[in-house]
Amino acid sequence: MTTKPTTTAPALETRNVSRRFGRAEGLAVRLHLARRRPVIHALDGIDLTIPTGEFVGLVGESGSGKSTLGRIAAGLLSPSDGAVSVFGRDPQGDRSVHRDVQLIFQDPQASLNPRMRVASAIGEAPLVHGIVGRAELDDYVCAQMRRAGLDPAYRQRFPHQFSGGQRQRISIARALAMQPRFLVCDESVASLDVSIQAQILNLFMQLRRDLDLTYLFISHDLRVVQHVADRVVIMYLGRIVEDAPARQFFAHPNHPYTQGLLAEIPDLKQRRRVYAPVKGEIPSPAAPPPGCHFHPRCPVAFDRCRIERPALREIAPGHRSACHLNDAPEGERRAPTGEIA
Amino acid sequence: MTSAPVASGRRPAVTALRRFLRAPTAVIGLALMALLILGAVFAREIAPQNPFDLAAIDVLDARLPPGSASMSGDITYWLGTDGQGRDLFSAILYGLRTSLTVGVGSALLAGILGILLGLIAAWSGGIVDALIMRLVDLIMSLPSILVALLMLALLGRGIGNVVLTLVLLEWAYYARTARAQALVERKRDYFEAARGLGLPTYRILLRHVLPNCLPPLLVIAALQVARAITLEATLSFLGLGAPVTQPSLGLLIANGFQFMLSGEYWISFFPGLTLLLAIVAINLVGDRLREVLDPRALR
Secondary structure, eight states: OOOOOOOOSOSEEEEEEEEEEOOOOHHHHHTTSSOOOOOEEEEEEEEEEEOTTOEEEEEOOTTSSHHHHHHHHTTSSOOSEEEEEETTBOSTTOTTHHHHEEEEOSOHHHHSOTTSOHHHHHHHHHHHTTSSOTTTHHHHHHHHHHHTTOOGGGTTSOGGGSOHHHHHHHHHHHHHTTOOSEEEEESTTTTSOHHHHHHHHHHHHHHHHHHOOEEEEEESOHHHHHHHOSEEEEEETTEEEEEEEHHHHHHSOOSHHHHHHHHTSOOSSOOSOOOOOOOSOOOOTTSOOSSSTTGGGOTTOOHHHHHSOOOOEEEETTEEEOOGGGGSOGGGOOOOSTTTO | OOOOOSSOOOOHHHHHHHHHTTOHHHHHHHHHHHHHHHHHHTHHHHOSSOTTOTTTOOGGGTTOOTTEEOTTSSOEETTOBOTTOOBHHHHHHHHHHHHHHHHHHHHHHHHHHHHHHHHHHHHHOHHHHHHHHHHHHHHHHSOHHHHHHHHHHHHOSOHHHHHHHHHHHHHHHHHHHHHHHHHHHTTSHHHHHHHHTTOOHHHIIIIIIHHHHHHHHHHHHHHHHHHHHHHHHHHHHTTSSSOTTSOOHHHHHHHHHTTGGGTOTHHHHHHHHHHHHHHHHHHHHHHHHHHHHOHHHHO
16 A cells, blocks of 8 residues: 655755745736745755765755755755756655655644644544555554654644644654655754753654654754764755765864854863854845855955855765865865864 | 643633633623524524414504504514514514524625635635735725615515625625635645645645634624624615515514604514614624634733
8 A cells, every 4th residue: 555666766866956936926016916026045056965864964054045945855845946856756746755755844833733633633644645544544643643752642632732842743743644755854853942852853863763764854053963964964045065974074074164163063072272153144045145155254265255156066075065265275275263273 | 751741721612612701791692692593593483473474463453562462362462563463573583583594694605605715815826816806805895785786686685685695795804814814824834734744735725724714704704694684684674685575674674664753663673673682792792702712812
């Protein structure tokens, strides 16, 4: 009943994917039925491949486009340009993709329908998709709840009768009920207390082992990602600036932005060190700076950064970075922060 | 790992009902409404005579004041009789039945039509949305009485035609509220979540969005029932609404109108009073519903 094609296609593959918001809709604007809005470049030429089974941490400040990328991966948004494939299929117009990819939101209070009992929230979609019959539905729902660490005895309650961590477990159970192979977690632990965060992260790791899941774990918090990810991808203003295996990433960060982000993580072992956080705010995606998007905040920016967009190039096996400094001969490389020197 | 859910809260509907019952005026309104509805539903059982069975009424009993006994002596006319010798109490119960049927029926049908169109407008946006909403504006800008008079003049009297006219005039109110509410709801995460689960569109709209839009629509529905009853009474009073064989409260008022100045006030007064009580009761309930279901009052 639930045979899924065993493909070797990666869980997610994006080729030069861009997404703009608020493009004027010709006729409606001309007839004054809609207002012209500035165009937001949420994603700008994203190339990313997530092999099956990998746990990828996607990190960026708010406005970096990380949630947009997550939504495109989950088939909730279509890209303006470029090609997306999820397990080799285009998530647009193929509803069956939703059985393979599930999105877990930041705020479980908001992502659960307040007027739906837990049992129907979890059981509705599997029933509609024919994953489970009406007769076995109750047992199926109980199994999903147990797997997410919830007591099935509470399945006839409403979401507001649960605590924040329990609500996130409900939304995890709801996603798992679709028997997905790929979970997109959009800031899924950000709204929880630190102790609950750890519980939910442990649940994610356990599910990964039990169900062989692939993860795109979106977060603004490198500390969270550090604990769970195999690979870390950093986004800045709609572009990927660095992409590296986790160990390599935390040991040898390449991009000045990444180095700034890592400098912001408090570390007990390193008591006396230069504290050099990234200065300023992320520019508006409606008017991104030319050249390298990061140059207005970059401590080592030079003329070329203001004009030319740096390509995302491989600088070590599996380690990609988008910085013009990587083009300079090795001896001339300046260390951007006190970290490296 | 599995601790008990916090707060042994009840379902939202139960909480709302409890809050509703805290206001004495609303309880009075609700009681009055229940009384009138019971009277209308069991009119046949309660009424001392069938006021529209010509064999049961006696012209000799015409225009008797309240409290008089009939010529045959077997009925006391507690509210008097009309120009044909009908027991007014019986006529009012039957009339109430017609009025409530028209009011509730048209509000219900208009609700279904308006909510569906409102949801469709909110969902599709663009040109469909613009078309539906301009139609709503058009209908709401027209004086309802005038349109109703015109439509009934064309269609002729009859309960069905009155309901049709009222539905045509009322759906716009539901559509506008349903659309506004649905636009708010579709920005919420649970809507995205439902899409992410790959649920079909109609299911998302009816099972996820609609229940969350319902509170303000219930308030509109209550007030639209009152509006429909008033409008129907006006039309019947003007001789365009309910047929003579199925007189509503409006027609009863019209029937007694000519005797108003000759001191036989009761023929118009009691149907009018009943109409007034019905409208006040519905409005009391509707207003309290608004207070109870308004999210701003809850937070």
